[in-house]
Amino acid sequence: MRGELSRTEQALAAAEEREAATTPPQPPEWVVERGIGVSRLPARVHTGDCWDTGNRCTPADPEQIRRLLTLGVPACIHCRSDTALGVLE
Structure with missing residues (x-):
């Protein structure tokens, strides 16, 4: 009985260590929200947080976001990705 308890405690400790070692992936720094439909053109740009x-967002780098903003894709009114990048509309 004690041996079984010991094995269970060891298994639990190992599982807790594995769980502590895994970290969730970091969100992307910038994302592009795609529109609805076949073309799925960029609709808005956001900060990653x-x-x-x-669910229609894809990761992007800052240069892609700047380019989309200069092409007229609007920035999100909540996160103001244009302000965060120093691009004024």
């Missing part, structure tokens, strides 16, 4: 992103 914006709460108003949906």
Whole structure:
């Protein structure tokens, strides 16, 4: 009985160590929200931690976000990705 308890405690400790060692992936720094439909053109740009992103977002780098902003893709009104990058509309 004690041997079984000891093995259970060891297994539990090992599982807790594995769980502590795994860290969740970091969110992307910038995301592009795609529109609905076949073309799925960029609809808005966001910071990676914006709460108003949906499931149609893809990661992007700062240069892509700047380019989209200069092409007229609007920045999110909540996270103001344009302000965060120093690009004014």
